[in-house]
Amino acid sequence: MAVIRDKGEMRSWSRSRRKAGGGLALVPTMGYLHRGHLSLVEEAKKRAQFAVVSIYVNPGQFAPTEDLDSYPSDLQGDLRRLAEMGVDAVFCPTNLYDYGEGRGVVGDGERESFAGAGSIGGGDVGREGKLLSCVEDRGGEGAGHETWIRVERLEKGLCGSSRPVFFRGVATVVAKLFNIVEPDVVVFGKKDYQQWRIIRRMVRDLDFAIDVVGLEVVREIDGLAMSSRNVLLSPTERQQALSISESLLKAKVAVQNGETSCEGLKASVTRSITQAGGRVDYAEIVDQENLGVVKRIRSPVVFCVAAWFGKVRLIDNVEISL
Amino acid sequence: MAVIRDKGEMRSWSRSRRKAGGGLALVPTMGYLHRGHLSLVEEAKKRAQFAVVSIYVNPGQFAPTEDLDSYPSDLQGDLRRLAEMGVDAVFCPTNLYDYGEGRGVVGDGERESFAGAGSIGGGDVGREGKLLSCVEDRGGEGAGHETWIRVERLEKGLCGSSRPVFFRGVATVVAKLFNIVEPDVVVFGKKDYQQWRIIRRMVRDLDFAIDVVGLEVVREIDGLAMSSRNVLLSPTERQQALSISESLLKAKVAVQNGETSCEGLKASVTRSITQAGGRVDYAEIVDQENLGVVKRIRSPVVFCVAAWFGKVRLIDNVEISL
Numbered sequence: 001m002a003v004i005r006d007k008g009e010m011r012s013w014s015r016s017r018r019k020a021g022g023g024l025a026l027v028p029t030m031g032y033l034h035r036g037h038l039s040l041v042e043e044a045k046k047r048a049q050f051a052v053v054s055i056y057v058n059p060g061q062f063a064p065t066e067d068l069d070s071y072p073s074d075l076q077g078d079l080r081r082l083a084e085m086g087v088d089a090v091f092c093p094t095n096l097y098d099y100g101e102g103r104g105v106v107g108d109g110e111r112e113s114f115a116g117a118g119s120i121g122g123g124d125v126g127r128e129g130k131l132l133s134c135v136e137d138r139g140g141e142g143a144g145h146e147t148w149i150r151v152e153r154l155e156k157g158l159c160g161s162s163r164p165v166f167f168r169g170v171a172t173v174v175a176k177l178f179n180i181v182e183p184d185v186v187v188f189g190k191k192d193y194q195q196w197r198i199i200r201r202m203v204r205d206l207d208f209a210i211d212v213v214g215l216e217v218v219r220e221i222d223g224l225a226m227s228s229r230n231v232l233l234s235p236t237e238r239q240q241a242l243s244i245s246e247s248l249l250k251a252k253v254a255v256q257n258g259e260t261s262c263e264g265l266k267a268s269v270t271r272s273i274t275q276a277g278g279r280v281d282y283a284e285i286v287d288q289e290n291l292g293v294v295k296r297i298r299s300p301v302v303f304c305v306a307a308w309f310g311k312v313r314l315i316d317n318v319e320i321s322l
Numbered sequence: 323m324a325v326i327r328d329k330g331e332m333r334s335w336s337r338s339r340r341k342a343g344g345g346l347a348l349v350p351t352m353g354y355l356h357r358g359h360l361s362l363v364e365e366a367k368k369r370a371q372f373a374v375v376s377i378y379v380n381p382g383q384f385a386p387t388e389d390l391d392s393y394p395s396d397l398q399g400d401l402r403r404l405a406e407m408g409v410d411a412v413f414c415p416t417n418l419y420d421y422g423e424g425r426g427v428v429g430d431g432e433r434e435s436f437a438g439a440g441s442i443g444g445g446d447v448g449r450e451g452k453l454l455s456c457v458e459d460r461g462g463e464g465a466g467h468e469t470w471i472r473v474e475r476l477e478k479g480l481c482g483s484s485r486p487v488f489f490r491g492v493a494t495v496v497a498k499l500f501n502i503v504e505p506d507v508v509v510f511g512k513k514d515y516q517q518w519r520i521i522r523r524m525v526r527d528l529d530f531a532i533d534v535v536g537l538e539v540v541r542e543i544d545g546l547a548m549s550s551r552n553v554l555l556s557p558t559e560r561q562q563a564l565s566i567s568e569s570l571l572k573a574k575v576a577v578q579n580g581e582t583s584c585e586g587l588k589a590s591v592t593r594s595i596t597q598a599g600g601r602v603d604y605a606e607i608v609d610q611e612n613l614g615v616v617k618r619i620r621s622p623v624v625f626c627v628a629a630w631f632g633k634v635r636l637i638d639n640v641e642i643s644l
Contacts, residue, residue, distance in 0.1 A: 146474045180529050205467050
């Protein structure tokens with residue numbers, strides 16, 4: 001298994017494989033792999049001749065206030081597992097936003113002032129908020145990354161409400177990985193449902209020649225959705241967190257038994273999680289395709305939840321297709 | 323010369339050429355080609371084995387209030403010229419934002435409401451203005467394109483101040499063309515200086531494996547910068563418009579003779595254009611790399627101007643490298 005840290009080396013590796021006629025499937029991850037990830041890797045191996053896994057904790061999707069520094073990692077363990085599975089290459093760059101240039105990649109300080117800054121106006125734009133991720137926050141001394149991809153509607157709502165830089169960072173780093181690895185297929189987990197929809201939309205809208213495959217949520221034996229962050233839960237929180245999957249499953253059963261009004265369903269899930277000791281960020285029922293909020297269920301929906309247990313924020317969802 | 327309208331066909335054409343080992347250079351244009359464009363095509367032919375020119379008037383970079391519908395075109399004339407020059411393929415799609423899908427690509431009407439809309443907040447974002455181009459304006463019945471690339475600093479100021487959707491649309495359509503044509507090299511004119519810098523930055527920040535080449539402004543014999551919009555000028559306006567290049571040239575000479583203060587230089591150019599009958603949108607001296615506004619010239623700058631003559635908006639610039 002090739003373990004590659006350099007962008008250029010990664011692209012050369014891919015191109016030589018493609019030249020030989022082989023298709024390439026990519027699984028982008030942030031590492032600390034669990035069985036959910038491994039199911040994506042299995043799928044990647046089925047979909048193409050060569051399977052590549054990327055491991056990169058992307059500062060572009062974390063706000064400076066979020067848990068970038070405490071995100072769990074175990075690169076050696078990850079590499080061992082992936083080698084056992086017969087993955088062909090792992091791409092684990094150190095910094096995808098460091099362009100190693102001098103002049104022309106300046107921080108704020110070197111810029112005397114900024115044409116138009118503070119005076120953006122005109123008929124087509126209102127006041128514009130500036131998003132700030134760990135890339136801008138730490139990039140003052142020369143990084144200078146300033147290009148961001150926005151999937152403007154899908155990125156709002158759900159996780160986008162409480163994490164406004166998140167999907168901008170996800171879409172951007174995934175596009176970078178696409179341009180470096182040049183895969184034919186990418187595999188994502190539908191646990192990150194909004195992310196999966198956003199990537200599919202980005203691929204369509206920017207004409208990437210890539211198939212985006214989404215796989216079902218993989219769960220622990222007691223129902224908890226697999227997540228790299230689960231390891232951060234205390235034993236008590238771990239137990240409390242079961243309220244998410246349990247209440248979502250109950251809601252699904254209720255819909256299958258004829259319930260169509262979302263208000264009661266959402267109240268019930270929120271109550272269960274809160275009573276268990278969690279703090280609900282959102283509990284929302286949305287259209288499976290466009291993620292628009294649904295009030296009465298008449299077409300396929302997905303019930304999405306984010307909730308805090310202690311300092312850990314977990315997400316989960318169930319698709320309900322009637 | 324292949325004349326290709328379909329995305330998939332264009333990509334297949336490129337891939338078959340690359341498979342045979344040939345490099346590919348792309349010149350993206352909006353058609354109505356003049357000698358400025360043709361110089362880019364010549365360069366493209368030198369840079370790679372195969373030269374592709376795209377002709378597409380991109381609605382994504384026009385605001386609904388702008389001149390999309392009156393943008394000049396002459397496809398047959400363009401194709402004749404390009405064939406004479408030995409171009410290998412012309413890509414002239416009808417609509418790059420039409421994805422021909424049904425459900426999942428809905429307009430506003432089908433979305434019951436929008437999770438989080440109107441309540442975007444949190445520490446990392448202020449109030450966000452929504453940009454509106456001719457794509458959103460005309461895409462209500464199923465187009466649904468919503469992915470946009472923002473080069474957040476470089477897109478502001480200069481042309482970005484009066485045309486807030488412009489560079490978002492340019493960056494996005496160029497990325498789409500990159501993903502469809504898959505070139506190794508692209509050639510742009512430095513008449514659109516800010517555009518050239520934005521594309522270079524986007525290519526670096528998103529890790530496109532593409533060289534971005536910029537060529538000097540090509541001028542009419544009397545100095546007017548070549549532009550497809552020049553044909554829209556009345557004979558009087560055509561004469562008045564010379565004030566742009568003439569005053570820019572004078573400014574350059576003044577700097578070469580020791581002037582370093584930008585205030586007087588800008589006032590002088592503004593006065594010349596106004597006196598000739600033009601209306602200055604901006605006359606700004608900025609750093610060649612980061613486009614930051616410069617007050618005193620100590621390093622390479624570019625003097626950029628946009629001005630209206632009647633209903634026609636023209637841009638021009640001179641690089642001043644001391």
